[in-house]
Amino acid sequence: MSSVEHLPSDEVSDDEASINNFFEDMLDAVEESDSDGSEDGYASEQLLSEEKCREMRTYLRAYGEQKFLKKYLLDNKSEASDPSELPIREVLYALGIRSSLVLEDLDETTLVQLLQLAITRELRRRISLDNVTTLDDVISLIKNSKNIVLLTGAGISTSLGIPDFRSDSGIYRKLEAMGLSEPQEVFDLHVFREDPSIFYTFSKEILPTVTRFSPTHAFIKLIQDNGKLLTNYTQNIDNLESHAGISTDKLVQCHGSFASATCQTCGHKVPGQELFPDIRMGVVSHCKLPASADADDSSSSTRKRKRKAAYDEDEDEDDDDDDQEQAVQESTLAGSRSLCNGVMKPDITFFGEALPKTFETRLLGQDIDKCDMLICIGTSLKVAPVSEIIMVLPAHIPQIYISRTPCTHAEFDVSLLGNCDDVVEYICTKLGHGWELKHEMITENGFNGEVAKTGERTYKFTRPSDAEGKEVRDIAPPKGD
Known part of the structure; x- marks a missing residue:
């Protein structure tokens, strides 16, 4: 299972985080396609020799981003005989971005943003x-x-x-085939709190069976x-x-794991296996712990006050009929409040959860x-x-x-x-x-x-x-x- 990548809220805005995630995903996709040899073009033609690529990466680590960009991008671009041949593609190639689909089809503005991320990754490598x-x-x-x-x-x-999650035969592909447009939403904490039935409808696909x-x-x-x-x-x-x-x-x-589960209302924990029948049937599992005594006492006191007020307002009303009606109401309320009935969540870490x-x-x-x-x-x-x-x-x-x-x-x-x-x-x-x-x-x-x-x-x-x-x-x- 996966967990959300935590970004400091005081340093990265939602828009910036979305942009960063977009280019992170793009870079991951490019690296995957390069590693399996599925792309044509630059991946096989070599824009630069491997020796030159190593030289450029070594220079980046030795002298930092600014000098690296000046030496291999800015100076080269100003001296380029054909302005349409952007040196940025060669720099990206040296940093491991070798997909012809990326290097040929993206505009310069997008390539610059991709280059920034590639440099950051290289320096952290x-x-x-x-x-x-x-x-x-x-x-x-x-x-x-x-x-x-x-x-x-x-x-x-x-x-x-x-199954794993991200391969061609993984969980996310199965969820897509079942009609879910955003498979990761199954494991999103905010979505779960709004509508837990989404998780329970699809979670049988990841339920441990061995x-x-x-x-x-x-x-x-x-x-x-x-x-x-x-x-x-x-x-x-x-x-x-x-x-x-x-x-x-x-x-x-x-x-986390399916080994245990927690009520989202009262915090009561149970062995995870208690949820398995509900998960297999695709129905939301609820807490079966008795409701708190404090809540019952409070409700009872309120009902008694209401009964006394009603009696004071109409002393002539038939006491037997009133008591019988009140007994039925209390019985109904007691039945609905006898259990906590909060939504149970397996103790697996959702997106948005620490x-x-x-x-x-x-x-x-x-x-x-x-x-x-x-x-x-x-x-x-x-x-x-x-x-x-x-x-x-x-x-x-x-x-x-x-x-x-x-x-x-x-x-x-x-x-x-x-x-x-x-x-x-x-x-x-x-x-x-x-x-x-x-x-x-x-x-x-x-x-x-x-x-x-x-x-x-x-x-x-x-x-x-x-x-x-x-x-x-x-x-x-x-x-x-």
């Missing part, structure tokens, strides 16, 4: 460590580290059939069992870390000083503030990335691309004694795929494919949930 570059380095780091921080996302649960955990969850448990887990920050709301045995004092559920306090207190109060290795697994790192962990931790701390697709907006020391379960199975095999990964879903004879170095600091994990191009996995049949 962490520089990879010179002494951590290979898969062997990753194995050595896990062996020797004592306080590993793990940041996990939906990719560690997809092998169990639990208690089994994946091999990647088991790998995290191994890190804990070997005394090396400092903290597991999870963005997932399926609560499978708890089923895998991750200790509560080692786990921060950044976006993250648990433990997120910030643990990260800044402990992990920033103790962490000696960061492993990000199965997350695209697109949702702040959780994604900011990679920039909050000191830059000298080794950072490893494990996921199906590369992360183009962050600088990891080593990226291991493939199914998360495959990668951790391979890692455990290399770690040796004490790291035996025992799980019903892993291959019986160890990882039988290929590991290829596909770029600097990047490795690709693939399995043999059958005639239809589907991955072949020699796995034991899963047990019941």
Whole structure:
């Protein structure tokens, strides 16, 4: 699940925030298209050599934004023989914006705004460590580290059939197919308060249906069992870390979970499973806690005062008829007020809702000083503030990335691309004694795929494919949930 990116209200206006979000989304889309090679034009033609691109990025970091723009944009533009050939496109290319659809079709004003964001991202980008570059380095780091921080996302649960949110087969696409024009509104706190039925109509799509955990969850448990887990920050709301045995004092559920729920009227908490029948039926779940005694006493006193006033005004009215009518009214009121009846909300973090306090207190109060290795697994790192962990931790701390697709907006020391379960199975095999990964879903004879170095600091994990191009996995049949 996701959480809203918090912007300081006294520094960024709503309009500015909307503009920033627009260009953030545009830049994310460009980086994704560039990483999968789906765009033509500049992505393959190369406006500048990679050596020149590195030179420009190095200059930006060394001399700052103003000198960078003067040297590579303003001076070049004034000397350009053809004013229509904007040097800004070359600068954007050097900063990693290489989509021909963007560089050719956007006007200069829009490109300038995009350039500002690209520069900001580049200046914030962490520089990879010179002494951590290979898969062997990753194995050595896990062996020797004592306080590993793990940041996990939906990719560690997809092998169990639990969809992510943003992929082509993810939750948001399903909600769109069900007729919801703005899928994220399902998880918007303001929308929930105005009309909780929207959430309850669609939330069955994200309701946890399994208690089994994946091999990647088991790998995290191994890190804990070997005394090396400092903290597991999870963005997932399926609560499978708890089923895998991750200790509560080692786990921060950044976006909450379905494990519990809270009444939005009286604050009463219940186990999340009590809401599941209502969620499956698509009906709003209400609080079944008895209404407060104070409220009942107050209502009773009011009714007594009204009865006395009515009696004083008409002493001749038939007492028996009045008492009988009043008894019926009180019975009706008592029935409607016997329960709190407030709307129940699962304790998952909605857009517009603050993250648990433990997120910030643990990260800044402990992990920033103790962490000696960061492993990000199965997350695209697109949702702040959780994604900011990679920039909050000191830059000298080794950072490893494990996921199906590369992360183009962050600088990891080593990226291991493939199914998360495959990668951790391979890692455990290399770690040796004490790291035996025992799980019903892993291959019986160890990882039988290929590991290829596909770029600097990047490795690709693939399995043999059958005639239809589907991955072949020699796995034991899963047990019941």
